[in-house]
Amino acid sequence: xxxxxxxxxxxxxxxxxxxxxxxxxxxxxxxxxxxxxxxxxxxxxxxxxxxxxxxxxxxxxxxxxxxxxxxxxxxxxxxxxxxxxxxxxxxxxxxxxxxxxxxxxxxxxxxxxxxxxxxxxxxxxxxxxxxxxxxxxxxxxxxxxxxxxxxxxxxxxxxxxxxxxxxxxxxxxxxxxxxxxxxxxxxxxxxxxxxxxxxxxxxxxxxxxxxxxxxxxxxxxxxxxxxxxxxxxxxxxxxxxxxxxxxxxxxxxxxxxxxxxxxxxxxxxxxxxxxxxxxxxxxxxxxxxxxxxxxxxxxxxxxxxxxxxxxxxxxxxxxxxxxxxxxxxxxxxxxxxxxxxxxxxxxxxxxxxxxxxxxxxxxxxxxxxxxxxxxxxxxxxxxxxxxxxxxxxxxxxxxxxxxxxxxxxxxxxxxxxxxxxxxxxxxxxxxxxxxxxxxxxxxxxxxxxxxxxxxxxxxxxxxxxxxxxxxxxxxxxxxxxxxxxxxxxxxxxxxxxxxxxxxxxxxxxxxxxxxxxxxxxxxxxxxxxxxxxxxxxxxxxxxxxxxxxxxxxxxxxxxxxxxxxxxxxxxxxxxxxxxxxxxxxxxxxxxxxxxxxxxxxxxxxxxxxxxxxxxxxxxxxxxxxxxxxxxxxxxxxxxxxxxxxxxxxxxxxxxxxxxxxxxxxxxxxxxxxxxxxxxxxxxxxxxxxxxxxxxxxxxxxxxxxxxxxxxxxxxxxxxxxxxxxxxxxxxxxxxxxxxxxxxxxxxxxx
Amino acid sequence: xxxxxxxxxxxxxxxxxxxxxxxxxxxxxxxxxxxxxxxxxxxxxxxxxxxxxxxxxxxxxxxxxxxxxxxxxxxxxxxxxxxxxxxxxxxxxxxxxxxxxxxxxxxxxxxxxxxxxxxxxxxxxxxxxxxxxxxxxxxxxxxxxxxxxxxxxx
Ligand code: FES
Ligand code: FES
Numbered sequence: 001x002x003x004x005x006x007x008x009x010x011x012x013x014x015x016x017x018x019x020x021x022x023x024x025x026x027x028x029x030x031x032x033x034x035x036x037x038x039x040x041x042x043x044x045x046x047x048x049x050x051x052x053x054x055x056x057x058x059x060x061x062x063x064x065x066x067x068x069x070x071x072x073x074x075x076x077x078x079x080x081x082x083x084x085x086x087x088x089x090x091x092x093x094x095x096x097x098x099x100x101x102x103x104x105x106x107x108x109x110x111x112x113x114x115x116x117x118x119x120x121x122x123x124x125x126x127x128x129x130x131x132x133x134x135x136x137x138x139x140x141x142x143x144x145x146x147x148x149x150x151x152x153x154x155x156x157x158x159x160x161x162x163x164x165x166x167x168x169x170x171x172x173x174x175x176x177x178x179x180x181x182x183x184x185x186x187x188x189x190x191x192x193x194x195x196x197x198x199x200x201x202x203x204x205x206x207x208x209x210x211x212x213x214x215x216x217x218x219x220x221x222x223x224x225x226x227x228x229x230x231x232x233x234x235x236x237x238x239x240x241x242x243x244x245x246x247x248x249x250x251x252x253x254x255x256x257x258x259x260x261x262x263x264x265x266x267x268x269x270x271x272x273x274x275x276x277x278x279x280x281x282x283x284x285x286x287x288x289x290x291x292x293x294x295x296x297x298x299x300x301x302x303x304x305x306x307x308x309x310x311x312x313x314x315x316x317x318x319x320x321x322x323x324x325x326x327x328x329x330x331x332x333x334x335x336x337x338x339x340x341x342x343x344x345x346x347x348x349x350x351x352x353x354x355x356x357x358x359x360x361x362x363x364x365x366x367x368x369x370x371x372x373x374x375x376x377x378x379x380x381x382x383x384x385x386x387x388x389x390x391x392x393x394x395x396x397x398x399x400x401x402x403x404x405x406x407x408x409x410x411x412x413x414x415x416x417x418x419x420x421x422x423x424x425x426x427x428x429x430x431x432x433x434x435x436x437x438x439x440x441x442x443x444x445x446x447x448x449x450x451x452x453x454x455x456x457x458x459x460x461x462x463x464x465x466x467x468x469x470x471x472x473x474x475x476x477x478x479x480x481x482x483x484x485x486x487x488x489x490x491x492x493x494x495x496x497x498x499x500x501x502x503x504x505x506x507x508x509x510x511x512x513x514x515x516x517x518x519x520x521x522x523x524x525x526x527x528x529x530x531x532x533x534x535x536x537x538x539x540x541x542x543x544x545x546x547x548x549x550x551x552x553x554x555x556x557x558x559x560x561x562x563x564x565x566x567x568x569x570x571x572x573x574x575x576x577x578x579x580x581x582x583x584x585x586x587x588x589x590x591x592x593x594x595x596x597x598x599x600x601x602x603x604x605x606x607x608x609x610x611x612x613x614x615x616x617x618x619x620x621x622x623x624x625x626x627x628x629x630x631x632x633x634x635x636x637x638x639x640x641x642x643x644x645x646x647x648x649x650x651x652x653x654x655x656x657x658x659x660x661x662x663x664x665x666x667x668x669x670x671x672x673x674x675x676x677x678x679x680x681x682x683x684x685x686x687x688x689x690x691x692x693x694x695x696x697x698x699x700x701x702x703x704x705x706x707x708x709x710x711x712x713x714x715x716x717x718x719x720x721x722x723x724x725x726x727x728x729x730x731x732x733x734x735x736x737x738x739x740x741x742x743x744x745x746x747x748x749x750x
Numbered sequence: 751x752x753x754x755x756x757x758x759x760x761x762x763x764x765x766x767x768x769x770x771x772x773x774x775x776x777x778x779x780x781x782x783x784x785x786x787x788x789x790x791x792x793x794x795x796x797x798x799x800x801x802x803x804x805x806x807x808x809x810x811x812x813x814x815x816x817x818x819x820x821x822x823x824x825x826x827x828x829x830x831x832x833x834x835x836x837x838x839x840x841x842x843x844x845x846x847x848x849x850x851x852x853x854x855x856x857x858x859x860x861x862x863x864x865x866x867x868x869x870x871x872x873x874x875x876x877x878x879x880x881x882x883x884x885x886x887x888x889x890x891x892x893x894x895x896x897x898x899x900x901x902x903x904x
Contacts, residue, residue: 071847072847231848375849697880701884
């Protein structure tokens, strides 16, 4: 592997991240854009690259370079809109193209989000140095916000300069409208495509002015998404659709246990069947290379993998729940040796709660199970290793990391690795993991230059996911004499997802790891007025791979916090909506969102018998979402009838896409709240496919209504924020309908 | 054994084992990758194609079962540009990740052939595919729009 990548990888993946951030300067990524000295993307004949972010074609097509991956969140469109706006481009002639891997495209905001508050500026400054292209943390628009608009404004200025020189008129008299440069006084006009070649050779301006929101023509509207037509015609290419000359197929089988090592492979007839061209083997898997996925799959059915099931790792979900309870009881020397940390504190919550009378306190225990991502496109990766070059086609969330991995794994410099990123058939955090890429690389090493496409079956996907962890919590609160909420203590037990993901990327990550703030996302910083507050986390190591799952810590903390708020409201005999407003009296921005949801849902309107209405509010990824759920209970069946959401993401850049993301995320969350879970029995996952891990379907899907609250606050994320409030809003609705408080997911009425 | 069928109106012979699912014969032998693999057990509908006009799940349909039959895939219905269902899909901007969409469009196209004016209950009964991105609300609107477009001849 090239020396540079090794250094960078160590920086990212070791604990050096934090130290590294501290010693680096504060150059911001986007200041390099206007300087003109930075990288330009490869061009085909006739194309002009203005800077890293955009090319203009002779026919005035604007090709936006998108360094983030589209997994359904519509990021190609929203990032292209940033460019089109500042360029005054004709939207019908804008295209998005996956950029190459280059440090100029590295994330900054995302790194800042993941760091402790004091280190956030330093971590953001690390972005352009690290050059990590990564899609996650609902950060892509926030990350592209400055560089992409700046790049487009810079290109716009260059186009105006070129026209001014050509027509010998002052640049200040020129305008651009829908990709046409005009000079009103002389009536001269030219399409940007005609000016591109000359303009692209000019020196970029040292500073540019960005438009004020009131002057936007594209941002804030909902133009047709760039990917919809090809996705509707069946023409969009996903990783699994890659077809190459002479390509072979492979599939994989893991040991039956979630952890442990492969010891032995037993073939039904003593040897691999004849369809097996090559066999690759890893720590806990084998892969068969054949001429077809089907023949590879059939061959693997004859293989029994022996391994795993070692003492101490054969966990069952019930055992884990008991172990979690011991940790929450304060035990430090049980099976789990927790690392205890406090992620948020003011006042003295423990003392305040201990000092009130029993009637003035409330306690509750909650839990969530493991969850699978279950992206519709099964995990897959295509690799060709030929003439010292490596090509990788994979739906991934970080082409930079894929490049580092492939270079190190094959032993070639990073520049000899080309990562091709097609559309992702869903990801939800799943495609940050590298295992499928390692497996495809192992297969491609055996095939003498022939490309290999490795595909996981759905069974492997469900049983060997990196799961959203099972997490438990206990909450305690105290009220004062007047029924005001006084103190709040939240205790969580679960593994660190960030550490687990990093350790799978690089086994050197073990032992000490910086505090993982994602553990306490949605719990450590609450908007509610609480005189005494504490959020404790007990971090444990589990023999189960865990990963980022749409909204990460917020997905469970949102459930714990917002269910508990509801319990307190009922204990105090207060309306749960009005109670939230009371707690938000110093938080007008939040109160507005709660009001918007309640009023759109007609909170106080009567419901038929057997129905209930619940509300929940969660701040995540810098956006505020409040949801109101109407539920009908038929016997023991829970039927979700309507979900009304209000969202404040600062500014909705593409309002229709914001609404689609909110309902889509809520549906994702409803599957976890109502239908599916991953359970372990003796170290094995009990679910295998959509028969045992069913997803919410069309018939079960409620009606949706989403209201956008415009605050103009700094941008928030949108791809994940619809998940966290849905489970508590539904649980609170079930309580309203039945009087039964359900404190674990998925909800079951006994 | 080679199997001969009519695929998107053209006669073809696919050289694959009889028990190979139609899904994989389409994706690997016929190079038609618009039909997707989601589960392999008839649970998700990503692999939906039409056999003699009826929507079936190709992941559990052996190639031999379609010998001599008319098979239509998403490529077939898109050959002359978007059909009424696809037009409605575009108007309602349905897809998110897009992976499940071919299957839903094939299932909906078959539904509207048989039931040009489906009720919500008809839709619920016929469209049992799965979408992990949760595009169902937009799909329901698009299905209703497609019935109008179809009636108007489009
Ligand atoms: S792949 Fe055929 S139904 Fe899922
Ligand atoms: S659009 Fe992604 S699974 Fe349906």
